[in-house]
Amino acid sequence: MKTDPRTAPTKPRVFRPAFGLLSLSLLAACATTLPQHPHLTRAPAMMLDLPPMKVFSGTVPRQTTRSNASLARDFLDLSFALENGTPLAQMTRFEGPITLRVTGAHPPISLGPDLAALLRRLDQEAGIKITRVSAHSSASITIETLPHGELARRAPNTACIVAPNVSDWGEFKRARRQNLSWTQVDTRTRLAIFIPDDVAPQEIRDCLHEELAQALGPLNDLYRLADSVYNDDNIHSVLTPFDMLMLKVTYAPELQSGMTRAEVAARLPAILKRLHPAGEAVQTPIQSPTPRAWTDHVIDAMSAGPIPARKAAADSAVAIARAQGWDDTRAGFSWFLLGRLALSSDRALAHSALTQAAHIYGAHPETRFHAAHVAMQLSALALAEGQDQAAYEIAARAIPAATEAENAALLASLMLTEAEALDAMGRSGDARALRLDSLGWARYGFGSDAMVRARAAEIAALAP
Incomplete structure (x- = not known):
């Protein structure tokens, strides 16, 4: 089974370490210039005994500010098509009580608390109550954990899957x-989510959020959405207020499985007026459609193919974005991809493209998390070029957004980069404290002690 959204029959979450778990493409791109075993004087001593893993306690999310007319368009486009463009003739959802069980030989320790937190949020924010039952009971939704290698043999390059x-x-x-x-589903009655049990806690949590959202609600992803997990750019790690609203609309009593797009469209204005009254008083510009060619170039740029071919695909995505006159998240993502992929061959182009992405993302509050990912690249680039003050300032400014996004891998990477810059500036005491603080987040974001040490060593090796 292919996992490319252009052809996938089920709904997979594509595993893209460079764009999800690990936000350090600069390190990967510069791998040929880094020593195989960097001779470090600071990081190993600090990591002989790693601190306990840190977890997020949850933040108060900012509510969506979009108009209800815009939200209605998004809901229809998300609910009546698959990622590969296949239209869905009718809306589907669970009708009646929803139960969930967790199975698998070795469920990760972090899965239980993260799942409990997600189920609470779904109940409180989307009005969807899911009852967890024992592993041996029948259930509407089964979450089964299995080794990533087993999952990869059936579905290569896939992090996790939801299947009806x-x-x-x-x-x-x-x-x-x-x-x-999903085109053969009339009403959702039972489905399964398959999640690897041997990856970092953050990757497991991200799978829970994205796949459970797809299991309950819309099946499509839209690159134009800046504040949603229903977007294959993998920027958002946890369900956003927009996502919760889309799920709340899905289970509105005015709707039911089997309704056509036209029938749902006729009822959406009243539903959104009731659920999101603030959206009645604002206007949101209509975004132009996303050309299929742009999506295909983006998918190719994020593939596992040769860097030159991926860079060419990103360059084509940028050309389309410019021709469309975009200044939204799609334009920012086009430049972001090009910048990351140019790092190994054209440092000047990489810096220019990443700066352009930072400018686009920085202009809109809803893309502040995107801007933090770009900041990681720019701060690492500055560190590698000996611009210590710039590296420190860029990383420090992005840390609040990474924290708000609950992205531990990004947060730890920014903190480690900032610590290296502080060390280079002679502020070794501040660097030591920051580095130690980052390691607890790194354990959640990267998983094993070996992965944590490897990431810290790679960042340390960037400094001249």
Whole structure:
């Protein structure tokens, strides 16, 4: 089964370490210039005994400020098509009580608390109550954990999957392709989410959020959405207020499975007026459609292919974005991709493209998390070029957004970069405290002690 959204029959979350778990493409791009075993004088001593893993306690999310007319368009586009462009003739959702079970030989320790927190949020923010039952009970939704290698053998380059009409991995492997297609679903009654049990806690949490959102509600992803997990740019790690509103609309009593796009569209204005009254008094500009060619170039740029081909795809995405006159998240992402992929071959282009992405993302509050990802690249680039003050300032400014986004991998990377800059500036005491503080987040973001040490060593090796 292919996991490319252009062809995927089920709904996978594509595993892209460079754009999800690890926000350090500069390190990957510069791998040929870094020593295999960097001779470090600071980081190893600080990491002989790693501190306990840190977890987020939850933040108060900023509510969406979009107009209800805009939200209605988004809901329809998300709910009546698949990622590959296949239209869906009718709306589907669970009708009646929803139950959930967790199975698997080795469920990760972090899964329980993160799942409990997500179920509370779904109840409180989206009005969706999900009852967890024992692993041996039948359930509407099954979350099964399995080794990433096993998942990859069936679905290469996939982090996790949600599939309809099955309740376990064995049934998924035996099922015929058409039985796994969402186009064959009339009402959601049972489905399964498959999550690896041997990856970082953050990756597991991200899978829970994205796949459970897809299991309950819309199946499409839209690159034009700046504040949503329903977007394959993998910027958002946890469900946003926009996502919760989309799920709340999905389960509004005025709607039901089997309704057509026209029937749903007719009822959306009243539903949104009731659920989001603030959206009645604002206007949101209508965004132009996303050309299929742009999406294909972006997918190719994020693929696992050769860097030159990926860079060419990103360059084409930038050209389309400029021709469209975009200044939104799609334009920012085009420049972001080009900047990251140019790092290994054209440092000047990389800096220019990343700066352009930072300018676009920085102009809109809803893309502050995107801007933090760009800041990681620019701060690492500044550190590698000996611009210590700039590296420190860029990283420090982005840390609040990374914290608000609950992205521990990004947060730890920014803190480690800032610490290296502080060390280079002679502020070793501040650097030591910041580095130690970052390691607890790194354990959640990167997982194993070996991965934490490797990331810290790579960042340390950037400094001249």
